[in-house]
Amino acid sequence: MSSQTLVDLLRGGVVTLKIACGAWVVSAVLGLALAVLQDLGIAPVRAVQSSLVIGLRSVPQLVLLYLLYFGLGAVGIQVNSILAAILALGIADAAFSAEYYRAGFMTVPRTQREAGFSLGLSPVGVMMRVVVPQTIPFVVPPLLNSFVGLLKTATLAAAVGAPEILYRGQNAMSRTGQLVLVMTVIIVLYVAATMPLTRAVAVLERRVRSHAHG
Amino acid sequence: MRTDKTIGGLDAAAGAGPLLEARGLHKRFGRSEVLHGVDFSVRRGEKVCIVGPSGSGKTTLLRCLNLLVEPTCGQLFYKGAHIGEWPGGVKVNVGRYRSRIGMVFQHFELFPHLTALRNITLGPRHVLHEEKAAAEKRAMELLARVGLERFATAHPRTLSGGQKQRVAIARALAMRPDLILFDEPTSALDAEMVDEVLNLMRRLAEDGMTMVIVTHELSFARDVADRVVVMEHGAVVEEGAAETMFSAARSQRTRDILRVGARR
Numbered sequence: 001m002s003s004q005t006l007v008d009l010l011r012g013g014v015v016t017l018k019i020a021c022g023a024w025v026v027s028a029v030l031g032l033a034l035a036v037l038q039d040l041g042i043a044p045v046r047a048v049q050s051s052l053v054i055g056l057r058s059v060p061q062l063v064l065l066y067l068l069y070f071g072l073g074a075v076g077i078q079v080n081s082i083l084a085a086i087l088a089l090g091i092a093d094a095a096f097s098a099e100y101y102r103a104g105f106m107t108v109p110r111t112q113r114e115a116g117f118s119l120g121l122s123p124v125g126v127m128m129r130v131v132v133p134q135t136i137p138f139v140v141p142p143l144l145n146s147f148v149g150l151l152k153t154a155t156l157a158a159a160v161g162a163p164e165i166l167y168r169g170q171n172a173m174s175r176t177g178q179l180v181l182v183m184t185v186i187i188v189l190y191v192a193a194t195m196p197l198t199r200a201v202a203v204l205e206r207r208v209r210s211h212a213h214g
Numbered sequence: 215m216r217t218d219k220t221i222g223g224l225d226a227a228a229g230a231g232p233l234l235e236a237r238g239l240h241k242r243f244g245r246s247e248v249l250h251g252v253d254f255s256v257r258r259g260e261k262v263c264i265v266g267p268s269g270s271g272k273t274t275l276l277r278c279l280n281l282l283v284e285p286t287c288g289q290l291f292y293k294g295a296h297i298g299e300w301p302g303g304v305k306v307n308v309g310r311y312r313s314r315i316g317m318v319f320q321h322f323e324l325f326p327h328l329t330a331l332r333n334i335t336l337g338p339r340h341v342l343h344e345e346k347a348a349a350e351k352r353a354m355e356l357l358a359r360v361g362l363e364r365f366a367t368a369h370p371r372t373l374s375g376g377q378k379q380r381v382a383i384a385r386a387l388a389m390r391p392d393l394i395l396f397d398e399p400t401s402a403l404d405a406e407m408v409d410e411v412l413n414l415m416r417r418l419a420e421d422g423m424t425m426v427i428v429t430h431e432l433s434f435a436r437d438v439a440d441r442v443v444v445m446e447h448g449a450v451v452e453e454g455a456a457e458t459m460f461s462a463a464r465s466q467r468t469r470d471i472l473r474v475g476a477r478r
């Protein structure tokens with residue numbers, strides 16, 4: 001494999017990483033907002049919202065991505081392929097992140113909220129000052145896991161021509177015909193990026209568990 | 215001088231009437247009614263102890279007083295102003311109202327993600343919108359007052375039960391409340407830590423704090439209370455000045471409750 005091809009793949013890897021990081025931030029922030037709103041929400045709001053969350057979870061990411069990229073293009077809003085991928089994958093993933101937060105909220109006893117309320121904090125204040133901070137250690141491991149997932153789903157961005165790793169890999173394959181070699185390089189890069197993350201998740205999970213019991 | 219902003223009736227100077235008064239409180243959880251028309255009041259500076267067997271509705275009464283739960287029926291007055299009427303609802307800003315009333319819980323309920331100091335400054339910073347430096351200075355004074363100035367940066371999990379409850383009391387005091395509600399503040403403590411908390415509460419009482427205390431510590435109640443309220447089955451069975459209640463309560467049931475507790 002020419003060094004040019006390798007450099008090209010690595011550049012693609014950087015774009016993939018960019019998409020995954022961006023989507024992860026979108027997912028973590030939007031997921032938190034959804035979970036907090038759902039927690040605060042009155043019954044009808046909550047019903048609308050949970051169907052929205054269910055909807056988001058059942059639509060394939062690729063459909064969302066097409067919708068954002070071509071759909072917005074059709075109504076005259078030009079988004080570049082990387083931004084479209086960040087938003088689509090982030091929004092789709094937010095439905096899952098919201099569940100991680102909600103599960104985390106349930107670990108905070110009702111009496112903790114009451115202590116916050118008794119000081120005069122508003123419902124939003126109780127969420128942001130009392131509940132959410134206690135939830136963070138519980139949501140970091142699953143959120144890191146979802147980052148690993150996003151690294152992989154980021155390859156969907158190839159479908160709208162974002163120059164990420166798979167897109168460049170496909171080009172390299174058709175250019176050089178070295179299908180197995182290019183795929184091997186991609187796999188090695190993926191394993192190298194994912195392994196330390198997976199290890200970190202395991203360590204963090206153990207730490208959170210011992211902390212929660214300590 | 216109070217520097218916090220004032221709104222409406224919540225800040226009006228209390229007249230001769232009670233500081234806080236509840237009339238005809240009923241509370242229903244699903245199909246069971248746990249308060250059956252309770253009248254309760256506390257005057258400024260008064261110390262009221264509420265005693266009664268488990269399940270008699272003491273905690274529910276306290277939680278109705280600061281609206282952690284809304285009564286099903288009844289009325290609430292604060293400094294003569296109408297706080298709420300049920301069926302119906304609250305007539306004031308609930309957060310503002312609660313910020314006037316401290317609450318100390320049986321299981322402390324310190325915020326585990328915050329140091330002792332931050333536990334104390336949370337309310338002043340984010341409810342009263344005090345400057346960080348001012349809030350911290352006062353929190354240090356309060357920690358000194360409860361004898362824990364060395365523990366400002368300690369996390370709750372590293373503190374003993376008695377220390378946690380003293381921080382919780384400092385947290386309540388930091389809001390400069392008009393009164394403090396205590397829900398069995400020593401029930402969750404090991405025996406050797408009960409006194410450090412009761413002694414602190416005695417000092418608060420001497421300083422003139424208005425206190426409503428649910429407790430099984432009858433000797434403490436006899437020393438500190440101006441008035442004793444005895445509850446059973448969701449109703450007040452008898453109330454009166456502490457001296458009379460402990461020597462000459464009218465009902466046999468009250469004498470039983472006050473004496474049975476004395477053996478604990």
Ligand SMILES: Nc1ncnc2c1ncn2[C@@H]1O[C@H](COP(=O)(O)OP(=O)(O)OP(=O)(O)O)[C@@H](O)[C@H]1O
Nearest residue numbers: 243244248266267268269270271272273274275398
């Ligand atoms: N949120 C709730 N939902 C349903 N029932 C409740 C709720 N809170 C309290 N109760 C019931 O109301 C009754 C009175 O409870 P409460 O906690 O006020 O009693 P208490 O006098 O404080 O008792 P203890 O001395 O054990 O603390 C109990 O039968 C209890 O089971």
Ligand SMILES: [Mg+2]
Nearest residue numbers: 272273274397
């Ligand atoms: Mg109770």
